[in-house]
Amino acid sequence: MADTLFIGIDGGGTHCRARIRDGGGRLVGEGTGGPANLRLGPAVAMAAIVDAARAAAKAGGLDEGELGRASVGLGMAGAIDDARNGALLAQPHPFPRVAIDTDAYIAWLGAFAGSDGAILIIGTGSAGLAVVQGQRFNVGGWGNVISDDASGNEIGRHAIRRALWAHDGMAPMTRLAQQILDRFDHEPPKAVTWADQARPTDFAQLAPLVLDYAGQGDAMGVAVIEHAAEGAARIADRLLAAGAPGICLLGGLGEPLRPWLPRRIQEKLVKPKGDAMEGALLLAREARPLMQRAVP
Template identity: 55%
Template sequence: MIDSLFLGIDGGGTKCRARLRDAAGNLLGEGTGGPSNIRLDPDLVWNAILTACRAALDQARLGEADLGRIHAGMGAAGAGQSSAVERLMARPHPFASFAIDTDAHTAWLGAFSGNDGAILIVGTGSCGYGVVGGERRYVGGWGYEISDEGSGAAIGREALRRTIWAYDGRIPQSALSQAILAEFDHSPEAIVDWVGKARPADYARYAPIALQHALQRDPLGLDLITDAAHQMAQIATRLLDLGAPALCLFGGLAEPLRPWLPPPLQQVIVPPQADALDGAILLARQATQEPLVRRRR
């Protein structure tokens, strides 16, 4: 009998990461590939997945012939969009099985090993996600245009908005507003031109600047970071109200903003048991052994 292998895949807009374990859970290899946001062309996504997988196989001193005994699980941003998943799964693949879910779900699987709990992801965007009694719940994560509260993109967007207020004289100038204005040669028109082309990551570049000024007690920086922490707390509190017994934080801004959260929330934050790649491996195992938890958006 051929032993099964389990592959966890983290599909992101910048790169694809893969981790290979054997049936006993031993780490065999890891690899990376190109951009793998599943809203991209499916052929490009599969190329990124297979590039990362083959790099992991190479580390494990395995080869192409071993692809057929791999059970793969993938966590991907955009996997909540069924049309994108259908386009990807319409392409043939070489694996014994392939399961896909959102990156929030695989992060939760890794954090709590499939047990009740909630996660709050705070990076360029933000999203809350929890599973209690087998039922999934998302809170937020609807995109930076109308949601993603507390995220880097939201902080940056608000920093620019309030910089314009300061320029108009509606609020006092501060070191932060002056620093942002200086980047645009003190021209609100230049800010408007920039906004027309800006993406979420462009806005998020201003979040660390706002945090740095907040730590220096700049009034505008303090307002921005205090507001972001309050919005994070609203998402977290909703997840706890739904029955989650504990909370894990993920994302580049999670730890920098954690000290700004209220003490009652601090007490329920726990370290994750594992990362999203091992969560994706657990997804692959579940797909071959047991039904997935029910989903509710």
């Protein structure tokens, strides 16, 4: 497989990342695309994947046609069943060999290189995964509507909800509540209209603001972040109960939330050996030929 290209794809709710290595393991290039959560639809997700792969190829000085000799590992947010995965792979794409799994799985694969351990991803969404003696334990990660504890999406939603409490006189009006209400001219109907059209990434954009005010001791900010930390700890406790010897805390909000986690959880946190795209590259080595595919 010396002439094979290996492409690792980390398809998340905020953006899609691609990394290409050659058969000898040399880094060829990296690139990014748009949001790739399968819940956005298979066409949207595949467009982001192809854009990221093309960008990585271009960064490495490769012609776009070179993607036709690639083995691809897809780690996708929302890849929770065969129907969704099949719909994705039925979209036009240039890849001859593909392996697909969840974004949590490639994060674990990269973090522990196949050894026992657990990961807790906290970004726009959230998910936990432990693999112990070959057995996989999925915890959370069931989407922004019914899951995503501790995520940026949940933090943003919770912050707006509490700001509206303050507006309605059910909670103190803090500086953070004021900041959030300012965005909607202190008119709740405007917040409702915005929320009806907002994506998880839109809610998650509020998370840095909430963390900043929580760090300053704002009562509303502290309440929101403590609630998020409780959700993260609940996932972590289950991962440890499954037998994981340690947990890698991943995602854009992982480190910011670390100080808010209970000591029992902080003591079990370990550093990852590699990132999610390295996990996707390991997955790519398990890719199988696609018998039928639509080529753009």
